[in-house]
Amino acid sequence: MRVISRKERYGVFFVFLAVYISLAIYNLVNGSQWFFDNLVAIVFLVFMFLIARWLLLTPGSFIMFNLALTLHNLGTFGLYGTTLDGFFYDNIVHFFGALVAAWIIFNFVSARLHIKWQKDVKRTVVDEHKVVLIFLVFASVAMLGSVVELVEFGGFVFLGPGEGIFFVGSGDGGYNVEDFKMQYYDTMEDMIVNALGSFAGVLMFYRLRYRKGEWVRIGH
Incomplete structure (x- = not known):
């Protein structure tokens, strides 16, 4: 596993x-409020492009990041x-x-904290505090998920009904006063699914990358 190269970074960026x-233009032509989501996606894309090597992104992880944004914007x-x-698109x-x-x-923290312990590459600060590391990863994802829910709540309070992350609409459990119960269910459901997703991500990285020691080499 290696950090994304300059050529790969530009390739993923422009794709x-x-x-x-294209989605933003489609939104403008059709008068869709999803235009704002695609605008935000472009901002995130530029930001991640600029810090990709510092964040130790691989070609695959940079693509996965953008696929996650695209999956949302296909709304x-x-x-x-x-x-x-049987699975709601919102949950997916x-x-x-x-x-x-x-x-x-997980990849970033593991690689940045790969400091050797007693000159033995198999025993590192990460290995000595593995449970703490995993907890920090879960906590970080939970924090990011909470920020998303707060943005959605802000849209509910200040912007009203509509489409996209800044407005309340499909995938949010309703808008009327009678739908507050559904709003609560939707928020809790989103946070539960976020937890399950972060667990799956940690498990996958641990089994596919961490145990092979590739997180040690990526920082070099």
Whole structure:
């Protein structure tokens, strides 16, 4: 496993920039409020592009990050009101987003804290405090998930009904006063799915990368 190269970074950047711009243009033509979500996606894309090497992103993790954003922005086509094999699209987006966040954070923290312990590469600060590391990853993903829920709550209070992350609409459990129960269920459901996604991300990284020691080499 290696940090993304300059050429790969630019390649992923321009591919997904084209995706977000295309969706934003579609939103403008159709008068959709999802335009703001795609605008935010472009901001996140630029930000992650600039810090990709510092964050120790691999080509795969940079692509996964953008796939998570794209999965959300496909709500442009009304997917948030649909289900896939019994799973609500909203749940799928939250699960995959949390999985990707956990993977990136676990990789970053593991690589940055790979300090050798007693000159033995197999015993590091990370190994000595593995439980603490995993807890920090879970806590970080939970914090990010809470920020998303706060943004949605702000949209509910100040902006009213609509589409996208800044407004209340499909995937949010309703808007009327009678729907406050559904709003509560939706928020708690999102946080539970975020936790499950982060658990899956931690488990996948631990089994596929951590146990192989690749997190030690990536920082070099």
